[in-house]
Amino acid sequence: MARINENFQKLAAGYLFPEIGRRVSAYAEAHPDADIIRLGIGDVTLPLAPAVVAAMREAVDEMGTDKGFRGYGPENGYDFLVDAIREHDYRARGIELEASEIFVSDGSKQDSGNIQEIFGAGCTLSVTDPSYPVYVDTNVMAGRTGEVDDQGYYGGIRYLAATEENGFMPGPPDEALDLAYLCSPNNPTGAVATRENLEAWVAWAKDCDAVLLFDAAYDAFIQDPDLPRSIFEIEGARDCAIEMRSFSKRAGFTGVRCAYMVIPKNVSGTTESGERVSLNALWGRRHATKFNSVPYVIQRAAAATFSQEGQAQTREQVRHYMDNARLIREGLAAAGFTVFGGEHAPYIWMRTKDGQSSWDCFDDLLENAQVVGTPGSGFGPAGEGYFRISAFNSRENVEEAIRRITRT
Secondary structure (H helix, E strand, O other), X not given: OOOOOHHHHHOOOOOHHHHHHHHHHHHHHHOOOOOOEEOOOOOOOOOOOHHHHHHHHHHHHHHOOOOOOOOOOOOOOOHHHHHHHHHHHHHHHOOOOOHHHEEEEXXXXXXXXXXXXXXXXXXXXXXXXXXXXXXXXXXXXXXOOOOEOOOOXXXXXXXXXXXOOOOOOOOOOOOOOOEEEEEOOOOOOOOOOOHHHHHHHHHHHHHHOOEEXXXXXXXXXXXXXXXXXXXXXXXXXXXOEXXXXXXXXXXXXXXXOOEEEEOOOOOEEEOOOOOEEEHHHHHHHHHHHHOOOOOHHHHHHHHHOOOHHHHHHHHHHHHHHHHHHHHHHHHHHHOOOOEEEOOOOOXXXXXXXXXXXXXXXXXXXXXXXXXXXXEHHHHOHHHOXXXXXXXXXXXXXXXXXXXXXXXX
């Protein structure tokens, strides 16, 4: 008899975004003439930058020749992409990395879920609350948590409330743990970590021999050059942190799929007997065993985002989305809504009105404004009473959505 992994049975509900899709589909079927504006899932809407498309075409042509054809690529990524990452994302900010510390992948969502495989089942962990659902759900699936309680909290996880009082960016816990998930700029709240906040986290991690899992998928949206874009800008982080980055939002690769993870060789964990083991080596083994590299055509496209033309074109796309975020933030604030975020991230975190629940707010906006957002409670219990609105859409749709929401 094939026994299932019963940890899947502990998941409190279906994954957030499929549930949103189900409700929207049901509404659209009942109201076929409704003009629904989707500001829910954080999916890009602008076409790929011309430099990216040109690079993909050239790579496809190469693949059609005897000389240019490539089969399996190097698991960690082609040198041309890894070197571009080292130069533009790190050396430009004073950070030196070895090529072997970078692992190219097909998405940060996958990386943030898969990374927990190299840690023991007994590892204790913390997440900020609310947070990206993958952090919690994959640890539940792995058996690293207890059951979920009536409030939506899983036993075995230390939840750190991200509140208006702490700027939605809490500091480290007052206890020793093994793993901590951080996200800056933050999904869903749109908050960004200060240098002081990250310094506190690094000091805590080094003090209790913990590992920080730092999700920087939205780094390109940070508008203030003095704010840290990488955890490795913080002294000591090379000893205790892993960083995940993606081309999905910075260059519109949500349907193309390319990302990377940085694991410095200094970061280590321990065996039961106390032996120190390199996490870089462990992930390298996992990566080579379960992954066959991102396709050559896609890696050429990713490398093109670092060209002079590619940087200019993708910066313009980020500027478009951030202008949308500003319009949403200012428009809703002027209409009396309490809003946060939207300054260094493409998300606006809105407090629901009159104590309305997050899902009631979702249904209300869908029914009365035909606008789709994301219920804050879907990101964790502390997200109840809030609502996330994405700036990923056309200017016309964003302006129309603001008009509709402010009329409800």
